[in-house]
Amino acid sequence: MSMKRQVILTPNRIDETALVAVRTMTGGMGAAVYFSGVVRGSEAGESIRAIEYEAFEEMVRRQFELIFSEIERKWPIESVRLVHRVGVVPVNEASLWVEVIAPHRGEAFNACQHLIDEMKRVVPIWKKPLS
Numbered sequence: 001m002s003m004k005r006q007v008i009l010t011p012n013r014i015d016e017t018a019l020v021a022v023r024t025m026t027g028g029m030g031a032a033v034y035f036s037g038v039v040r041g042s043e044a045g046e047s048i049r050a051i052e053y054e055a056f057e058e059m060v061r062r063q064f065e066l067i068f069s070e071i072e073r074k075w076p077i078e079s080v081r082l083v084h085r086v087g088v089v090p091v092n093e094a095s096l097w098v099e100v101i102a103p104h105r106g107e108a109f110n111a112c113q114h115l116i117d118e119m120k121r122v123v124p125i126w127k128k129p130l131s
Contacts, residue, residue, distance in 0.1 A: 002072070003068065003071070003072040003077050003078065003079060003080065004078065004079035004080070005064075005065070005068045005079070005080055005081075006079075006080070006081040006082065007060070007061055007064045007082050007083075007084075008081075008082070008083045008084070009055055009057055009060065009083075009084055009085075009086050010083060010084075010085060010086065011085065011086055011087040012085075013085075013093060013094075014036075014083050014085065014093075014094045014095075014096075014097045016034070016036060016094070016097055019081070019083065019097060019099065020034070020099075023099065023101075024079075025078060025079070025101045026078060028078075028103055029078050029101050029102060029103055030102075030103055030104055030105070031100075031101070031102045031103065031104055031105040031107070031108040031109075032099065032100075032101050032108070033098075033099070033100045033102075033105065033108035033109055033111075033112045034097070034098065034099050035096070035097070035098040035112055035116065036094045036096070036097050037094060037095055037096035037097075037116075038092060038093065038094050038095070039051050039089050039090065039091050039092065039093055039094075039095055040091065041091045041092075043129040044129075046129070046131070047131070048091065048129040048130060048131055049090065049091060049130055049131065050088050050089055050090045050091060050129075050130045051088075051089050051095065051127045051128065051129055051130065052087065052088045052089075052127065052128045052129075052130055053084070053085055053086045053087065053089060053095060053125055053126070053127050054086065054125070054126045054127075054128070055084070055086050055124065055125045055126075056124040059124045060084075060123055060124055060125060063119075063122050063123045063124065064082065064119070064123060066122075067114075067115055067118045067119065067122070067123075068080055068115075070114075070118070071111045071114060071115060074110075074111070074114070075102060075107040075110060075111045076102060076103055076107060077100060077101065077102050077107065077108070077111050078101040078102060078103075079099075079100075079101045080098070080099070080100050080101075080111070080115065081097075081098070081099040082096070082097070082098050082099075082115070082119075083096070083097040083098075084096050084125060086125075088130065096116075098112055098115060098116065100112045100115070
């Protein structure tokens with residue numbers, strides 16, 4: 001069975017409770033790792049009120065597919081869901097939400113860390129701090 005994958009790019013606020021409520025996993029899975037990336041009040045030592053995110057959607061989806069395929073080869077992950085905001089995201093709101101479902105926590109944590117590291121390295125999502 002292949003790993004389930006979902007990428008959502010949205011200008012809307014991320015509703016973590018709703019996302020968790022629709023989670024699905026089979027009986028062999030024992031770990032659901034969630035990560036929420038929240039906009040901080042400063043960027044490069046300067047106070048900000050928000051970050052504006054811009055994405056080249058077609059390439060974003062392609063890069064995530066490549067990262068997901070790599071994850072699927074490395075770990076026994078059942079599913080990955082990722083939501084990234086586009087547009088203006090105020091301080092203290094989530095710009096990123098990730099869920100990784102796996103048989104064990106180590107695999108889930110490692111895959112989640114890898115996904116975020118690779119996302120920051122190769123996925124064309126640009127951020128502009130707003131004062």
